[in-house]
Amino acid sequence: MLKNRLRRVVAVILFLTFCCWSATLVQSQPSRRVLLLHSYHSGMTWVDDLNAGISQVLRKDQVNVYFQIEYMDTKHNSGVEYLEMLHELFRAKYAGLKFDVVITADDAAFHFVREHRQEMFHGAPVVFCGLNDYSPEILEGMEDVTGIVEQGDVKSTLDLAVRLHPRARQLAIITDNSDTGRTMKAQVERVRKQLNPSVQLVFLDNLPLTVIADRLSLLPADSVVYLGPYTVDLSGVGMDPASVVRTLRLDQSSLPVYTTNRSFLGRGLVGGYVISGVALGKRAAGLALRILNGEKAGAVPILIETPELPMFDYPQLERFSIALSELPAASVVLRQPLSFYGQFRNWILLALVFVGCQSALIVVLTLNIRKRKKAQEELRESEKKYRSLTSSLPEIVLELDRDARLTFMNQPGLLRLQYQPEDVRNRLSFFEIVAPTDRDRVREYLAMSIDGKGDSVELSMAARDGYTFPAIMRMNLLLEKQHLVGYRGLCFDISERKRAEEELKKLHDELEKRVQDRTFELARANSELRTEIEDKRQTEQELLESRKDLRRIAAHLETIREEENRRIAREIHDGLATSLTAAKVEADCLDQASAPERKLRIEALKELLNTVTEDVRRIARNLRPSLIEDFGLKAAVEWFCTDFRQRTGIRCSLSLPESLDCSDTTATALFRILQEALTNVTRHANATQVNVKISGEEETILLEIRDNGVGIDPGGMCRDTLGIIGMQERAIRLGGFFSITKIAEGGTMVAVRVPHRSR
Structure with a gap:
């Protein structure tokens, strides 16, 4: 059972090894092929040197270059039949391969490739070396050829x-x-x-x-x-x-x-x-690499x-x-x-290295010993200077071990604290010279110094007789090889400073009281001054406002006068002047008229004079339209439209809101604009119908006058027309706008929009 398992494990390992080897083989498959064709056989010194030189260059890029060597062995075999056999062998061997470069060594290989290059090597670039019978004529008809001539x-x-x-x-x-x-x-x-x-x-x-x-x-x-x-x-x-x-x-x-x-x-x-042969092979391989890297073989010079x-x-x-x-x-x-030396070179070098190392070690140790002795001497000298220096300082100089026991105290410190050098040699505890109330704080300070957080601490130091005095202590760590071995520091007696601080505090309190009293007096004076300045500023402001009111009143009076003058000019121009002109024409015609006709013209002249009289009365009445003041804008507009219809015979429709509330100034301006617009309709429009509409919105009043006359051309309108200018000025003065346009269907529309400015 165990054997079967071992066999299976071995089989799996072999299978995985084969797969990895196959993958590596596929990945490392070269992408470029180089053929080296020798004229002679392997084993010749010349041939082996050529192989060594070419291999040293091409093997550096062996991942991408497949380097193959063939030997023609022409020193042992020659003749046409043998070369024909080589031809058949190589043609069958390389039928499916295409070389990127073919390198020929010596004459026979070059001539063989020159004859069968297209058929066997598909016209691959050629690099020759070791060619003895070179002349430019032998390269006629060949392209992509370079190499090295053997001379x-x-x-x-x-x-x-x-x-x-x-x-x-x-x-x-x-x-x-x-x-x-x-x-x-x-x-x-x-x-x-x-x-x-x-x-x-x-x-x-x-x-x-x-x-x-x-x-x-x-x-x-x-x-x-x-x-x-x-x-x-x-x-x-x-x-x-x-x-x-x-x-x-x-x-x-x-x-x-x-x-x-x-x-x-x-x-x-x-x-x-x-x-x-090695150097020649390296040069030939270098030419081959240049071709593999993209250069044309024909562009690479032949080396002589x-x-x-x-x-x-x-x-x-x-x-x-x-x-x-x-x-x-x-x-x-x-x-x-x-x-x-040549026979035992390695042993001699090893012995020299050993002796050199031993000598260097001896020199280093000697220098180290001298350096240490010198350092010890310098340390003793430094210690002597240090003790001499600390003895001349008025401050208390201390050195403690890591347990806070005294290892050194300068002479002024011993005298100030009433201790003897024997006490220091007996490792007196540092806390014996600290007042009991401050010992815990000093312990915390020493612990914080180890963490790098302690700077200085204020404490009370105690002499042997129990006398205490205030002091400030600053301690530094003593380290050896990054380990704490003790503390070194100074203690400054600050008794005089404390007394000075007390005196300074008393003076400060007294000065603070004086400053507060003086500040109160200055604040009171400042308040009175601000009140006086505020009264004066308010008086000046009222004076400025009064002057502004006077200027506004003067401007208003001037505006009223100018407006009245312009209105009278318009009334005289539009009504009275026209009637007088017509009367003058009738009077001029009396001398030439017959008796019956003269009578008629006299009647007409009387009628014109009556009209002039009515116009004068109307002008006088219009100088101050009392109807607006008595009944408001709505009633005045209704009266004027009815009067216009009766006087001109032009139909006039009127659209008014139920209530029309506005200031007297706005009502008068709108009434005057309506008068001027209907007068222009009578004179110029040749209209048969006029529509007047007044509508009130939340903040503005819109007045529109439309007629069906010939219409006005705004582009050709004279800029100096007093009637239109007067209407526009009235609208602008009220903060509104005025427009006059020609209606596409025929006629003219006058539109005025002004604010309510209600009472």
């Missing part, structure tokens, strides 16, 4: 060999018959004239390795050998560096051999300016300079007596034996 510094290596062997008179050059070998030979030919003219060049190429080995054995002792690229023999069979060195017997040769190929080092060759390092084999340097100081700066020496 070993043959001249620097040859110059170095001649410099390290100044007696050399012959320089043998060994290369194979491959494209790389021919390229290197061409480089030597180009720099041949720049070499030391005293050194003769001998080319050992296009020969079997055994023959080259025999030729080397026949070279004179003042010869130096340069081994170039040698990867295939004359039959086209690939050869590795070990077999080349073994066949040529270079490890047994008495001649120094130099090279620019890293694979040959450590096999009997001295060294030279070696192309660094190849990274090289001066690299040497230490046993060969010893063999040919070459000092390390003769080597170029920053040279790399392989298989150099370690010195004693």
Whole structure:
């Protein structure tokens, strides 16, 4: 039963682990793919260095980059049939994959990708490295291609060999018959004239390795050998560096051999300016990352300079007596034996660290001891100065332990309280020198000081003979490592201050009484002064009001006079002047009229004169309409409308409220406005019907006069018309408004709204 449970638990754990691993795998699935295609096989130093350099750069971004390596192994297999087989293999292998960048290493891989790029790699950008036979023509027809050209510094290596062997008179050059070998030979030919003219060049190429080995054995002792690229023999069979060195017997040769190929080092060759496969790989990977980050491969410049390092084999340097100081700066020496320090470097460093720590600890302890002794000496000196200083103070200086027992009291305090130093040494309680009535308050003060709330306290101190005196005490805490160890403070005798306070209190009370008496006298005088000022201000106010009343009365009289003058002018203009004008016209026509006609005109003239007489009487009557005073506005309006209808023959309808209560001023103004409006209807409107309506509201009275005449044009109305101006002025004077408008159906409407201003 237990086993079954264990199996189930293990199964669940494995299942959960698998799920987590699957989720992690899915989340970490790279989004970009890079293919590195090598011309040669794995295990070659050159190939492994390239892989190391490219991996160091791309593995930093391995979460997003999937890095895959393929080897063409052209050193062991070559020919058209083999390349065709690789073509079929890679086409089937990568049929469903699309690479973001393809990196080619050396010539064979580049030419293979150039031929099958579109078919196999879907036109992916290409970064080449280690390309020996580079020329701009080989990139014709290719886009998105960049890379690094492999151009070993043959001249620097040859110059170095001649410099390290100044007696050399012959320089043998060994290369194979491959494209790389021919390229290197061409480089030597180009720099041949720049070499030391005293050194003769001998080319050992296009020969079997055994023959080259025999030729080397026949070279004179003042010869130096340069081994170039040698990867295939004359039959086209690939050869590795070990077999080349073994066949040529270079490890047994008495001649120094130099090279620019890293694979040959450590096999009997001295060294030279070696192309660094790691550095070359890093540069190629850097170009690939630039493309992955969005740059076009065609926009990335092709690098011509190849990274090289001066690299040497230490046993060969010893063999040919070459000092390390003769080597170029920053040279790399392989298989150099370690010195004693190199062999035991870690132990030596550990011992030095241990000795350094011990020495530092000893120095720190020594300094600490010196510092402590100095601090103790300074403390004793400070204590001496402190006691000397406190002895010169008049105040009582105290030090207490945490139980409030005396540990120190200065000499003035001992004398004031009549105690001896032995009492302090016997830890006299502080509360013995405090009056019994204040001991509880002092205990509270000390407790509050611990909480940081105590400032000072006033108390009565008691001498040994029972004499008490008032004092103020201020205490500070004594702390060691944040722990309370006691108190230190001062006690100030305030007897003199107390006596001064008593005297001051007496003087203050006396002064307060005097101030109160004086204040009472000043308050009484101030009250009388305010009464006098108020009477004077009231008199001035009444005088101002009287002057305002006089000005209002004068303005009112002037207004009445002006209004009366304007009213008389309107009456004369509208009635009497018109009748006199007509009478003048009739009189002018008498001279030219015949006897019968003259009689008629005389009758008409008499009628006009009667009219003038009536107008004069009416004007005199209208100078003060007594009907308003006797019967009110309503009766006056009814009389005037009836008189208007009889005089003009124009129908006049009247609408009045049941009661119309307003002031005399308002009634007179409304009556005058009605008179002027109906007079204008008679003169100008050519109307047959007039409607007069007076309505009373809560606060205002509305007067409306409508006729069915020709209507008035407000825009063309003369601004100097005395009748309209008079009506408007009367309404404004009452605080109301006046309007005259043309009715759309025909006629004119005059509207006046004024306040009641009831009696």
